[in-house]
Amino acid sequence: MTTTSTTMTYTSRGMRHRRPRRSRVPLLVSLAIWAGAAGVLGLWWSDTTSVVGPAAWLTGAGRITGLLAGYACAVLLALMARMPLLDHNIGTDRLARWHAWGGRCTVSLALAHTLLIIWGYSLSSRTNVVDQTSTLVLHYPDLLKGTAGFLLFVATGIVSARAARRRMSYETWHYLHFATYLAVFLSFGHQLSNGADFVGDRLAQAAWYTLFLGVTALLARYRFAAPVRRGLRHRLRVAAVRPEAPGVVSIHLTGRHLDDLGGEPGQFLRWRFLTHGLWWTANPYSLSAPAHPGHLRITVKAAGGHSAALARLRPGTRVWAEGPYGSFTANRRTAPKVLFLAGGIGITPLRALFETLPGHVTLVYRARRTVDLALRGELDAIAARRRATVHYVVDEPAERSAPLTARSLSALVPDLAAHDVYLCGPPGMTGAAIGALREAGVPARRIHHESFAF
Ligand SMILES: Cc1cc2nc3c(=O)[nH]c(=O)nc-3n(C[C@H](O)[C@H](O)[C@H](O)COP(=O)(O)OP(=O)(O)OC[C@H]3O[C@@H](n4cnc5c(N)ncnc54)[C@H](O)[C@@H]3O)c2cc1C
Known part of the structure; x- marks a missing residue:
């Protein structure tokens, strides 16, 4: 197991936590x-x-x-x-x-x-x-x-x-x-x-x-x-494609009036890239950074035809975005302390929330290898700015990997049962995480899960 920690005692100056009302x-x-x-x-x-x-x-x-x-x-x-x-x-x-x-x-x-x-x-x-x-x-x-x-x-x-x-x-x-x-x-x-x-x-x-x-x-x-x-109003275009990790790229987009697109951290849009072979399908990708009036970003792992082709996008390619969708946002939060638990490319919505969700936050980010930890530099920078804790946990080499259990999570996150948990990762990992969190005493209503497969 590799665990890197950046110590946190986050003070919520100007970012006071408000208990949201449960939606009826x-x-x-x-x-x-x-x-x-x-x-x-x-x-x-x-x-x-x-x-x-x-x-x-x-x-x-x-x-x-x-x-x-x-x-x-x-x-x-x-x-x-x-x-x-x-x-x-x-x-x-x-x-x-x-x-x-x-x-x-x-x-x-x-x-x-x-x-x-x-x-x-x-x-x-x-x-x-x-x-x-x-x-x-x-x-x-x-x-x-x-x-x-x-x-x-x-x-x-x-x-x-x-x-x-x-x-x-x-x-x-x-x-x-x-x-x-x-x-x-x-x-x-x-x-x-x-x-x-x-x-x-x-x-x-x-x-x-x-x-x-x-x-x-x-x-x-x-x-x-x-x-x-929306396509006509925002006139989104690819500004740049940057590698983040093996098989993972960030797509930077520019456009007009993006402030009224309304994407909240944690949400996703369906992206249609108007270029050969991609224009006929709109795939869902989460915002991997808070939306900016002139700039949006998604981070994509090559999983199949569409996602792999995004690494070859040319700057200037026109994009239609449908959304934003999803309720994996700050509104779900019920407790002052929050744990973000990411597996692999599941980091994307959590990266945006990690920067913006007020209060006491901890990030546990699991990946197969150290090189697969996408966006690591900016996560460290956010943690340092917020004085929040980040634990990176990698599975290889196998003899040193930490299984996802109630015990290992409680060791990383003191007072785990008092946290809201935002969870995103591959199905096997999220299934194990939900079991471990429940065993550690986190009530089901405090586990908020985004699935990358409908
Ligand atoms: C809400 C949500 C947010 C997501 N955010 C991200 C992200 O930030 N970064 C990232 O790398 N991946 C994200 N994904 C996953 C991403 O959408 C798929 O990996 C991608 O669409 C796969 O398409 P493909 O053609 O490359 O592969 P395929 O082999 O065609 O698909 C692989 C699997 O992806 C799922 N998938 C494919 N197309 C769609 C679609 N249009 N709608 C829903 N599911 C689909 C299916 O379960 C499919 O079995 C997200 C998925 C969802 C549902």
Whole structure:
């Protein structure tokens, strides 16, 4: 183990710690989602006078699952609309987890809806399920399109399953996911033209249109118009590319009006470099230094095609940045003492927070080898200026490496249980760190974690 320490007794002159209020947005948003689902069930309830016999039970269950699947589609799209209010208060990674869970529910609901309706209709018309399926698909209004939408949904669900996702590049997975927009569009018509809860009910139809048009407006506003507007306003360009460690470079960017871009330390943006081979994808990278009115910086480790190509960027390359996103900011902090725990390239958001977060701060930065400790010179300078402590811990040589345990962390950071911990690193390291921190007595609500993989 190599540990370098710069002693710290930081005085908070001019940087007083303020205890933030816990955001109520996550609770309110989940309440609103469940209330909407209850409203959708109310629609079915108000239209149903009695349910008698197996065919009616099956068809009733099919109607409910269909209504809920339609509603869930709107919610899923809204969660991924990248609305700043949701993103900053709930966090991009948590929204992505909600979206992934909701996606599984939606595909299951759509599947259940299809099977229950076919079964219920075939019982009431006394036909076999194959004939009933072809009657429904070929003769009911909008159901051919609805079937295509359903098949696209199921295909996206299969592609998103963890095992399948691991076999394809992020971009392929991401662009295949766009098929869900087409699936929602294709299946929308059959809900209104066949859904017993909508036919002849103008109010219900108006509510459904409002829901879907509202979500479309959010997507158009935040996923398409905002990035274009920002690109035109800020006119970001690459100013310089500087090596930081083996396989790690910093990209320095200049532009106009960057002070109203609003990026806080700890946040990330999706960066689209308008050059050959890179313009068609926007990848997330955290700000590795506090945003400056005329200058931004990201620090990138070569992990695959996109990140490796950034080392070859030429000064002057135009850049579009979408964001800032993420809630891994000073707002999460609840205690006066803070530990930043970084693994490898996970140092980037922590570097910006280390410079700016007021109060008593300690940084533990783990890497495989000493040469992999990117940004070390500036971390030392910040530590000296703030009189903060930095511990560098490297894994090689193996016989001298320190495992990430409650004991080793407590030895480095006295009074560990009283700290807020900001944690960012590769999945294996963060899993071990969370276990060690919990064992050392740090409550789960004080462990703030940024994930570099959605
Ligand atoms: C919130 C956040 C902040 C990040 N900050 C940094 C940073 O400051 N510095 C840094 O070096 N890396 C950062 N990353 C990781 C970085 O985005 C990926 O390493 C990079 O996009 C990999 O792309 P690739 O084409 O080089 O490799 P690939 O082989 O295509 O991807 C490797 C892995 O990176 C992830 N990934 C790829 N593209 C995306 C994307 N568009 N959105 C989300 N995940 C993706 C996937 O999990 C994928 O399996 C961050 C990731 C996230 C989610």
